[in-house]
Amino acid sequence: MSTLSEYICDDCGSLLGHSNPLTLQSMKEVHNQLCVAKRQRLAAESKGAALQQPQQQQQKPAAPSQSTPQLEQPTAQRVPAAAATTGGSGSGSTTISLTGSGTNYSKMEGPIDPSFKTKRQPVGSFQGIKVWGPVDPPGQLGIWGTEVCVDFDICIADGACIEACPVNVYEWLETPGHPASEKKPFMIREKDCIFCMACENVCPPQCVKIFQKG
DSSP, X not given: OOOOEEEEOTTTOOEEEESSHHHHHHHHHHHHHHOHHHHHHHHHHHHHHHHOOOOOSSSOOSSOTTOOOXXXXXXXXXXXXXXXXXXXXXXXXXXXXXXXXXXXXXXXXXOOOTTGGGTOXXXXXXXXXXXXXXXXXXXXXXXXXXXXXXXXXXXXXXXXXXXXXXXXXXXXXXXXXXXXXXXXXXXXXXXXXXXXOHHHHHOTTOOEEEOOOO
16 A cells, blocks of 8 residues: 655745655655745845845844845746736637536546547637537536646646646646636646656646647
């Protein structure tokens, strides 16, 4: 029986967990490269060592000169359900709605069907990202993406794929009313994918499939 191993980042407090120690080590290395809090701390320490000046004893500063900079928790941005995002590929066409009358659906079990492209048809797009049907929002959302593909009906929004991605392909997309989870990892920067397979390998419900171009 596998045992869950965990790692907690000292800088941002993020918790990583996986039953495979090698996979957890890979997730840890990727996180340490991307951790905003760690980068800010190292930058602050470097600047502090170079620019530190002796305090004037006769003049009382209006505010503490050695205040610790606020470190921002590294969290993925959320993509509002009804609005375009800034940056990435969010300027593309949108023909898929996330709201509707499809409420009589249950959570689906993984894994994603790797041959779905031969069995499903594209039914529209969301901010330039292709969506494969059937789609009946909010309870049935289909499979999203062309190279970076996620079955939104299986996804439970645990965030492992967002944490593992070294090039920040994903952002959270709010999907209120979906039975599996009310947010999904939206591959808004799909064209930035380097096909490292990290997100596919760490997804607990196995709802991610990466197709290399060509």
